Amino acid sequence: MLKLCAVAGVVLAISAPAWADPMPMDQPVQLNGLDTVCTGIGEAKDDPRWTSYPIRIEFSNGGAQYLSGATVKVSHAGKSIAEFDCAGSWVLLKGPVGSYRVDASIDGSPAKPENARFMMGTGKQKRVILRFPDFKSNE
Numbered sequence: 001m002l003k004l005c006a007v008a009g010v011v012l013a014i015s016a017p018a019w020a021d022p023m024p025m026d027q028p029v030q031l032n033g034l035d036t037v038c039t040g041i042g043e044a045k046d047d048p049r050w051t052s053y054p055i056r057i058e059f060s061n062g063g064a065q066y067l068s069g070a071t072v073k074v075s076h077a078g079k080s081i082a083e084f085d086c087a088g089s090w091v092l093l094k095g096p097v098g099s100y101r102v103d104a105s106i107d108g109s110p111a112k113p114e115n116a117r118f119m120m121g122t123g124k125q126k127r128v129i130l131r132f133p134d135f136k137s138n139e
Contacts, residue, residue: 057128076098076099
C-alpha cells in the first residue's frame with residue numbers, strides 16, 4: 001500500500017500544472033541570466049531606469065487598452081528560461097543578445113494566449129505588443 005501511495009504522489013506531481021511565480025512590481029529580478037521587471041502601472045512606469053531595458057513587452061486588448069495580470073514565459077534557443085506572473089501591463093527584459101520568444105496569457109481570462117518573437121540587442125528600446133483581441137475592450 002505504501003508503494004502505491006508513493007507512485008500516486010509521483011504521478012500527481014508529474015501531471016500537476018506548473019504555476020508561475022509572481023514577480024514583485026517595479027523591482028528588477030534576475031531569472032537565469034535575464035534581467036526582468038514587471039511594471040507599467042502608476043508613476044513607477046516612468047522610472048528612468050526602465051529606458052535602459054532593450055525590450056518592453058506590453059499586454060493590450062483589441063481596443064489597444066492596456067491589460068494587466070499576465071502569466072509570461074520567455075524562451076531563448078528553444079529553452080524556457082523564465083516563467084512568471086506579472087500583475088502589471090509591461091514586462092521589461094535585458095539579457096544576452098539573441099532571438100527570444102514570449103508566450104503570455106491573461107490571468108482569469110478566456111482570451112486565447114498570444115506569443116511573439118523578438119531580437120534582444122542594444123540601442124533604443126523595442127516594444128513587443130501582445131494583443132489579446134478576444135479580451136473585451138472598455139466601451
